[in-house]
Amino acid sequence: MNEIDISTISWSQLDKLKLELEALRPEDVFLKTILEGAMRVACDKENPIRGNLLASALRELVGHVLHELAPDTEVRKCAWFVQAKDSATITRRQRAEYIIRAGLPNDFVDEELKINLSDEAKPLIKAVEDLNRSTHVREETIVFKGQDVRFMFNRILHGLLNLLKIAQNSRAQLKETIADVIHHAIFENLISDAIQELDEISTHTIIDGHYIDAIVVRTLNATEIQYVVAGEVEVELQYGSNSDVRNDNGFRKDDSYPYTAVVNSNPAKPMEIRPNEVTLQVDNSSFYE
DSSP, X not given: OOOXXXXXXXXXXXHHHHHHHHHHSTTOHHHHHHHHHHHHHHHOTTOTTHHHXXXXXXXHHHHHHHHHHSOXXXXXXSTTOOOOTTOSSOOHHHHHHHHHHTTXXXXXXXXXXXXXXXXXXXXXXXXXXXXXXXXXXOGGGOOOOHHHHHHHHHHHHHHHHHXXXXXXXXXXXXXXXXXXHHHHHHHHHHHHSOXXXXXXXXXXEEXXXXXXXXXXXXXXXSSOEEEEXXXXXXXXXXXXXXXXXXXXSSEEEEXXXXXXXXXXXXXXXXXXXXXXXXXXXXXXXXXXX
């Protein structure tokens, strides 16, 4: 994170960051409550220890986000998790890394997603560590000046926003990295399993291919990745037997139909997706129109 000139941080900028963070967690009522209280305390010029009270609120804010998005049970299930030698609990850094990559292994994150977990988690972790001194009110630790208060608030908001955006980016990169594997798994499913919606509209249906319109990462946790895929399957529909077609008593035609697929995989082996981990449904309603 680049060095910030504390004299340039305004209350309006902080309010924009606050709203941006709330937008990333629209259903998190407690997050909004803490942010609202933190902003009120920070702006209270009549409070001689407003910065210290803000530090306490911000530490609770970070703790809330980390525990909500990286629960103990999930972090401990990850193949990459190793108990820190100096702690009996899960560290902030481990929770931050889980939020970014969930159960994805180190080599995949480094080589495929191109994410440096240590660098991405560092700004938030350092900002929280620096809060600790201010949460204990002593004569020498009082924080009151407006620019100091704003700087403290700014670091935590930027740290949280950076963490959540990197988590979003990691999922976007995951989709791009895994797209060809998903494409192949869906094709294998199409040609190996009987698709009722296709079989019922012709004497014989041949799968020519398919293409993917969109992939959504619906679930990414310690033990499961679930993708929802929207695409279109291209088919050749044959009416009558091969002999009927040769004798002009039957015919063939090309067509295509949209499909939705749910694809499951193990985050410990993200590049391995088997056809039987694909559940696919084809929409053939256009055939009857």
